[in-house]
Amino acid sequence: MRTMQEILVGAKKAARQAAVLTEAQKNAALENMAQALEQNTDKILQANAVDLKNAEGVLPVVMLDRLRLDEKRITAMAKGIREVAALPDPVGKTLETTTLKNGLTVTKRRVPLGVIGIIYESRPNVTSDGAALCFKSGNACILRGGKDAFHSSYAIVEILRDTLKANGLDENLINLPQDTSRQSAAELMTAVGYVDALIPRGGAGLIRSCVENAKVPCIQTGTGICHIYVDESADFAMALDIIDNAKTSRPSVCNAEEVCLVHEKIAQDFLPLLAKRLQTDKTAQGLARVELRCDEKAYGIIGGVKANETDFDTEFLDYVLAVKVLSGVDEAIEHIALHSTGHSDGIVTASKENAEKFTLQVDSAAVYVNASTRFTDGGEFGKGCEIGISTQKLHARGPMGLEELTSYKYIVQGNGQVRK
Secondary structure, eight states, X not given: OOOHHHHHHHHHHHXXXXXXXXXXXXXXXXXXHHHHHHHTHHHHHHHHHHHHHHHTTTSOHHHHHHHOOOHHHHHHHHHXXXXXXXXXXXXXXXXXXXXXXXXXXXXXXXXXXXXXXXXXXXXXXXXXXXXXXXXXXXXXXEEEOOGGGHHHHHHHHHHHHHHHHHXXXXXXXXXXXXXXXXXXXXXXXXXXXXXXXXXXXXXXXXXXXXXXXOSSOBOOBOOOOEEEEXXXXXXXXXXXXXXXXXXXXXXXXXXXXXXXXXXXXXXXXXXXXXXXXXXXXXXXXXXXXXXXXXXXHHHHHHOSEEOOTTGGGOOOOSSEEEXXXXXXXXXXXXXXXXXXXXXXXXXXXXXXXXXXXHHHHOOSSEEEESSOGGGOSTTTTTSSSOSOEEOSSSSOOXXXXXXXXXXXXXXXXXXXXXXX
């Protein structure tokens, strides 16, 4: 088993190779990686079965779903790699060129970051997504996955590393530490001089730990307390479809809706329909019903469970939805400003004026008008896949694809100029 120090040294050396690979070399290797995943589906599923067995009775049902792989999901992983290969290579792109009065030519050119560390939890698909994006953007990566998905992630990485070797490339372009203890995470967070960017991808606790303890540059991602505000002019059928999708299509992900805000003028009519859609109808279909945690006004209309003081600041990642009745778009914007994590928030409305006000004043990475928050995703945004969703504003914001994994440098060409 390689130590973290050995991994760091190997990754830093490999990053120099990655920076000079041609787009054709990278695309050929990525296609081979996609094929290798498909050809080794049984191997990956066997490893995933070990993880699932170990997680039984330990992880909640919705988290088990995040951990579970099947042939369809492995095919999707391979598809994501191919979509990354199909994207334009950002490395080497000239962003601007200026000729100064003294004759110097200053060119701003896009370059890789170098070594990217990713600390993430029980989602094996993050392993292939992160590896593909880092590789295409000319970076080496260290994928420090959680212990819940270790066997799955290790199998995936070994397949990808074997593919690199078969393509005559340094296998240390992609790394997965076998040590899943807090110590290995701490070593990655403090690897000054080796790691150029650290990306935590997971729950609030993981992200907070990285932000508070990292000595290397850290890009804050993930936590999603996502809101949908149903305005007084909203089409009820549209609003119900959007909320149903945003809450129940995959409740364990960061772009799932956690809070529903409803205009007081329509609450009496809309909330019973919402309760029917998310509870009565789900039960009749044999599906999981959504627990509605209601503020005082909503509780007075549909009953359910009374919301406590923390429910509007909780990323449930489960079949739970906090519901609040308020006076209009201004109060909705104010509530979101106080409680949102800056991930994804939306409005359902027929009012262009209210939609414009909402999009201008809600300060989130993705702001939606008449659409589900579940679209906040690198693949959906045309980035192939994503390495995370940044909720900060410096360097990267929203779904992070190839360009967000690069920086730039200035190349200055002269013919003997000296500064006077």
